[in-house]
Amino acid sequence: MNALVFGVLPIALLAIGTPIFVTLLIATAAGMLMLGDIPLRAMHTALFGSLDAFSLLAVPLFIFAGDIMSRGGIARRLIELIMALIGGIRGSLPLATVASASAFGAMSGSSVACVAAIGKLTLPSLGKAGYNRRFSVSLVTATGVIDVIIPPSIPMIIYAIAAQQSATQLFLAGIVPGLIVASALGIYVVIYSRMKGVPVGEKPRWDVIRPAARRSLWAILAPILILGGIYGGMFTPTEAAGAACIYSIVVSVCIYRELAWRDVWQTAVDSSFLVAQIMIIVAAAGTYSWLITTSGFPAQLVSFIDSLSLQTWALLLVINVMLLLVGSVLEPPAAILVLAPLLTPIAAKAGIDPIHFGIIVTVNLAIGMFMPPFGLNLFASNAIFKMPLPQLYRGVVPFFFIYLFVLALITYFPALTLAPMALYK
Template sequence: MTAALVALPLAMLGAGFPVFLVLLAAATAYAVFVSDVPPTVLHQAMFGGVDSFALLSIPFFLFAGELMTSGVIARRIVALVVAVVGRLPGSLALATVGTSTIVGAICGSSAAATATVGRILYVPLQQAGYSRRFATGVIAASAGIDVVIPPSIAMILYGVVAEVSVPKLFLAGVLPGLLLAGFMALFIMAHAAIARVGGTSPFSLAGIGAALVRALWALGMPTIVFVGIYGGVFSPTEAAGIACVYAALVSALVYRDIGPRALLRLAADAMVLTAQIMVIVAAAGVFAWMLTTSGTPARLVAWIAAMDLSPWQVLLVINIVLLIAGCFIDPTSAVLVLTPLLLPIVKHAGIDPVHFGIVMTVNLSIGMFTPPFGLNLFVMQSLFNVPTGDLYRGVMPFIAVQVSALAVVTYVPAISLILVGG
C-alpha cells in the first residue's frame, strides 16, 4: 500500500496533472485506504492550509506587481540602470540584471520580470552585439533572482509553512539576492571583455540625475515596503496593501498610463494568479496533514540520523534534491510540498530555519530557468519564439554561475543571517 501511495502521485505528475490534484489525490488515497479518519478531515485541512494572515499579502503584492510592471515604470527603471552602468563593458546585459533585481523588489514574480524585461531589452541586446542565445540566457537567468529578492511569494509561503517570521526572511534574502546579481555581473563583464562588447553610453552625473528623477516614483514602492516593515510601522500584510494602493495611485495619477479598464484587467489577472497559488496552498495543507499523521518526517529524520551526516553533507544532499525538483515543479509547489519533509531534517542537523529558507529559495530561483521545465524558459519561448536548443544552451553558463553563488550562500550562513542578527 505504501508503494502504491508513492506511485500514484508520481504517475499523475508524469501524466501532466496539475500539482494541486496530485497532492489531493495522494492525501485522499491515504485517508481512504490507510488511515481511519473521517473524510471531513480533508476539508478541514484544506481550509486550515489557507487560514493564515500572512497569506493575505499575496494578492496585494501580485496586484501591485501587475500595476508596476505593466506600464512605463519598467522602462524608466531600465533607463536609470543604463545611465549608471552605461560606460562599463557589457553595460546592456548588466542593465538587464540590475533591472530584473529592481523589478523583483517591486513585483516578486520571476515570470512577470522575464516578460517585462524581455519585452524591453531582448531586441536591444541583440542589436548591441549579443547572440540570441546570450540574450535569452541573461534575461531568463536574471529574472530568477526575483524569487530571492523580497518581497518574495516563495518566502511568504515558506514562512507560513515553516512558522518562520516573514520579515526576517525578507531581510535575510537581501544580501543573497544581491550576491546572485553580483556573480552574474562579474560573468557578464568577463564575457563582454572576451567578446569585445563595449558600453552603451558615457558616464554622466547629469544623466543619472535625470533618470533618477524619472524613476523616483517607481523606486518609492520597495522603499515604502522596507522602511515600513523594518521601521515597525506595519506588518508585511499591511505593507502589501499599502504597496497596492501606492502602485495604483502612481500608475493612474502620476504616470497616467493605466486607465480604469486596464486597472480592472490587471486586478483580474492578479485574481487569477492568486487563485492558482491558493488552490495549491489548500491542497498542500491536506498533503502536510497526510505527512504528519503518517510519521514520514520522523522516519526521514531517523534515517538521516542513522547515516550520521554532518550539517554540510545534509545541505549538499538537500541542494541536489532541490535543484532537481526545481527543474520540474514551480517554486510555489516545491516550497509547499518539500518544506514539511525537509525542515525536520534541517532542524535535527542544527541548521537555522531562516538560513535554510534562503537556501531553498535560491535553489528554486535557479530552477526557474533550468531545463526542461523552467518557467522563465517557457515565457521567453512564447514571447519571442526562441528555438528550444538556443534556450537551453543560452542558460547553461548562467546555471553554473548561480550554482556557484548558491554554494557560497549555503556554506556561509552569515550572508543570510547577518542582517537579522543571526
C-alpha cells in the first residue's frame, strides 16, 4: 500500500500533467489518510517547517546574483575575455563556449540563465566561424548544465538540506567532476572542428586581450569572491550568496553602470518568480519527505533492495538509470527533494559515501536537463533561440554520450569526488 501511495500515485498524477507541488501535496494527504493516526495540523507544520533552513536562503540569493550578473555586464565581460584568450587553434570558439559556461557556473548555479547568457553572446560568432546552427545551439544547451555541476550549485544546496550533508563539502566534491565534464566537451569540440574542417580561429592578440582584461577585471573577481570566500572559511555558502548579490549590484550599477536602480528592482521581481516556483516545490516536497520518513517506507525499501542481494556496482547502475529517467521530466530541485529520502538510506546501507552519492545524483539530474524529450534546457533553447525540438534532439545526442561517460567515471571512481575534500582537510 505504501508503494502505491508514495510511488504509483505521484507518477500517475505527473503523467496526466498535474503540477509537481500539487502532486506532492495530494500524495501527502493520501498518505496521511492511509496511516490514519496523523493529525491534519502536522501537514501544516511540515509544510512551513520545510522552508525553515538557513542554508536554503542561498537558493534565492544565488538566483538573484546570477540574474544581476547576466543583465549587468559581468557575465558578458567575462565571456569576452575568455573568447579573446582562446584562439589560434581549430575549435577555439566552441572551446571558448565551454570555458565560458564553466566560468559562469562558478558565479551562478542557474543552468537556464547560463544557456541564455552564453548563447546570446557566442551563437553569432559560432555561425560566422562556419559552425552550423544545430551544432551551435546543441553545444550551448548541453554546456549550460555545467552550472549544475560546478559549484556553487543550487541542486547541491538542495541535496545538502535534504540529506543533511555539508554544502561546502559538496561544493568541493563537485570541482573535479565539473572540470572533467568541461575537458571532455573541449576534446569533443576540437575533434568535431577538425572533422568538419572549420577554419582555424584568429590567434590571440595582446591589443585585444589587454582591453578585454581591463574591462573584465571586476567580473574576474566575482568567482574569486564567491569560491575563495567559501573555501577560505570566510563565508558559508549562504553568506557567499549574499556577498555575491551585493558585489554584483555594486559593480553593475556603480562601476559598469549598465543597470539603474530601477533595473535592479525589476531583476529582483523577475527572479522572485523563479524563486517562488522553487520554494513552493521545496515546501511540498519537504512535507512529502517528512511523511515518507514517518511512515517507515524508506526502511521497507532498503529491506527490499537488500533482499535482492545486488552488488554495489549493480545498485549504482540501477540508481543511475532511474535518476536519468526522473531527471528528464523533473527539475533537479524537485527530483532531489522527492528522491533523497528514498535513496540516501539505500546508499548508506550499501556503504556509499553520502557526499559522493550527492555528486552522482547531481550529475544524473544535470544530464536529465538536456535529455530528450522533456529536458528543461531543450525547451529553454527552443524558446530563446527558436531551434525546433526535433533538430535539438538530434544535436544533443553526442553530448549526451559524453556526459554518460563522465557519469560512469564519477560513479565508479569515488576518489574523483572525495580527493579534493581530503586535500582541503
